[in-house]
Amino acid sequence: MSIAWNAFTPASALIGGAIIGAAVALFVVLNGRIAGISGILGGLARPQAGDVSWRIAFVAGLVAAPLAWGLLAALPEIRVDASFPALVAAGLLVGVGTRYGGGCTSGHGVCGVSRASPRSIAATVAFMAAGFATVFIARHLIGP
Amino acid sequence: MYTAASFAAGFVFGLGLLVAGMANPAKVLAFLDLAGAWDPSLALVMAGAIAVGAGAFAFMKKRTRTLLGAPLLLPSPRRIDMRLILGSLVFGVGWGLAGICPGPALVLAGTGSAKGLAFLAAVIAGNGVFEFFEKRKRVAPGPAPMRSS
Numbered sequence: 001m002s003i004a005w006n007a008f009t010p011a012s013a014l015i016g017g018a019i020i021g022a023a024v025a026l027f028v029v030l031n032g033r034i035a036g037i038s039g040i041l042g043g044l045a046r047p048q049a050g051d052v053s054w055r056i057a058f059v060a061g062l063v064a065a066p067l068a069w070g071l072l073a074a075l076p077e078i079r080v081d082a083s084f085p086a087l088v089a090a091g092l093l094v095g096v097g098t099r100y101g102g103g104c105t106s107g108h109g110v111c112g113v114s115r116a117s118p119r120s121i122a123a124t125v126a127f128m129a130a131g132f133a134t135v136f137i138a139r140h141l142i143g144p
Numbered sequence: 145m146y147t148a149a150s151f152a153a154g155f156v157f158g159l160g161l162l163v164a165g166m167a168n169p170a171k172v173l174a175f176l177d178l179a180g181a182w183d184p185s186l187a188l189v190m191a192g193a194i195a196v197g198a199g200a201f202a203f204m205k206k207r208t209r210t211l212l213g214a215p216l217l218l219p220s221p222r223r224i225d226m227r228l229i230l231g232s233l234v235f236g237v238g239w240g241l242a243g244i245c246p247g248p249a250l251v252l253a254g255t256g257s258a259k260g261l262a263f264l265a266a267v268i269a270g271n272g273v274f275e276f277f278e279k280r281k282r283v284a285p286g287p288a289p290m291r292s293s
Contacts, residue, residue: 001182003181008185012163014191017190020166021195024157024200030210031212041268045271054150059154061158062161062254065159065161066158066167076163079169081169087259089241091238091244091262091266092238093235093270094244095273096270096271097238099274100228100230101232101233102227103232104245114193118222122232123231126233126236127239128236129233130234130237131240134176136179
């Protein structure tokens with residue numbers, strides 16, 4: 001392992017993380033819910049009366065963030081290297097996996113770990129390990 | 145008010161992802177690439193988010209209602225089963241292939257990125273696949289009418 005010090009952005013990472021934490025805090029203190037994005041989005045695939053508008057509002061907030069940012073300043077660098085077929089395959093795996101696993105980076109990784117939930121810690125270890133392994137295989141065993 | 149608060153939380157979450165660099169799949173993949181030129185930033189994103197989040201959950205611990213008077217709806221299952229682990233492993237493989245998880249997918253869609261939209265469409269299709277099998281499981285035991293819960 002070699003640390004890419006030139007790419008390491010500790011200040012923006014901590015500040016951005018704290019802002020994410022603030023969003024999680026806002027959501028539990030006002031709405032009484034876990035800010036688990038896969039669950040919020042996934043619930044829309046099974047719409048139930050009275051359970052739709054807050055989900056759409058949260059999703060709209062996420063989509064609106066870069067739009068508002070773009071009005072005031074240039075968006076930070078965003079680079080998607082994966083090809084379209086890879087993105088579709090990855091998206092399907094994320095869409096299925098997060099629903100069976102009951103959460104993703106936000107619900108398990110941030111909220112669940114914040115609550116010291118053993119279930120979420122186990123899920124986070126599993127998806128982190130799978131993520132590390134997948135990148136290792138894709139970048140160092142198969143591809144350049 | 146409840147819906148407005150939900151929008152605000154999503155909006156702040158999206159801003160946090162942008163500031164943190166989590167909305168940049170190349171940066172996420174650089175974190176997941178332990179054997180390459182490793183960028184540890186994402187670990188600090190998690191640390192910052194968890195530090196603030198833990199405070200909020202501790203604040204809510206003894207309450208049953210939120211500051212808006214809404215009921216506190218936090219998940220209570222504690223069981224660690226195959227469904228949790230296998231699902232999370234599958235999610236991790238997808239995350240490692242693209243460097244995108246659900247939150248950043250929505251932010252990317254908001255930037256108008258065609259690749260972001262393709263990924264998001266696939267996530268929604270994946271949710272549909274899950275619902276299809278769940279629904280089949282629910283109606284399988286008998287000819288009971290389809291329930292929406």
